[in-house]
Amino acid sequence: MTYFSDVGALARKDLLLELRARDTLPAMLLFVVSTLVVFHFVLPSESSDLAATGLLWVALLFTALLGLSRSFAAEREQGVIDGLVLAPSDRSAIWLGKALSILAFLGLAEVIALPAFALFFRPISAALVGGVVLADLGIAAVGTLLAAMATASRARELLLPLLFLPLAIPIVVGGVGASVSGEPGRYLGLLGLYDALFAIICWASFEYVVTE
């Protein structure tokens, strides 16, 4: 299983780097909590709890964007990406390793964000947690590939939200639907479908993003 050991090594590299430097994760945590506080002032007092749930998804999406825009910073600044591309392993392993580390960051940020949301606004349901988990998979898969694309361009961090937000609309629909609707199964199905479809496309096409 050399492919998976490559993936594991790459993901471990990112997590170790984060553990040593602590660049991204504290920023994501602080960002998501401060966004929730801002949302308290955004919502007028008579607006419904449902609006708060919608805003939670905005907060999660932008937190993910914050993490993603930093995700290839080390690779770009130190030229690591050239070394990785030249390494004798499948290029899609780079994508999978990076996506796993992003997934870990997102998961950790949400371990703080969801209880904070429950504390500040309204209790969270199991369907919401399920929606968040499935949405994270999609965000990590698509976001990693788009972050690699944005890194290659001149506009860099500026480009990532533009590339990512139109693609994230189905995630938002699925996530918000799962959290507010009485029958979340359909929305979770949409999220699952999205994850599977885009994970396959990203896995197959990542090679073309990093090579010429």
Next chain:
Amino acid sequence: MAAAIALIFFYAPVDQDGLNQKIFYFHVPIAFTAYACFGWGGWKALRHLWKGDEGADLESYVAIHLGVIFGLLTLVTGSIWARFRWGHWWEWKEDQLVLFLVLFLFYCAYFMLRYSLPAGPQRANLSAVYALFGVALIPVSVLAIRLSQRFIHPVAFNEHGTNMAASQFFTFCVALVAMLALAATMYTVELAGKRLDVHLRELREALQ
């Protein structure tokens, strides 16, 4: 094209909506044509990545460029239609309009991506991958927007005029064919122009 316009204005029966219903014969064929352009762009992108076809990148770009133009026309005609039909310029209930807004944003990002990369094999690859994302996004968005109506608008939305009379359907088909022919012509002309540009640049570099 002229035949289609003639049929639209003189042949097709005016239904209970009156004259503004005529825009249907523009709006829907334009929308289908935009889909066709995006699909063709995605197909060419796949050819580029898979087979490494020479020039497929340029063809994909031109098709998507046209798709965006037709997509914008769809938004404009759709919102004119919505103005006369429901009295608002924008109608979130209209799935087609929302979908085109999403696609329009997506393909504008495609242009941003393309223009912020230096010309070369990497630009071709990245644009092609992004174009493929677009083709996957269309069906997923259709599904998502349908589903989103349930929590944004709980009241069921009645479909308008689903059953067309034979003469209306005939006019619609002619309009669709005319629009596709127009798109194909524009595609050919634009592609010839772009190829000429590329040749010119190569010649200039050779001269210097």
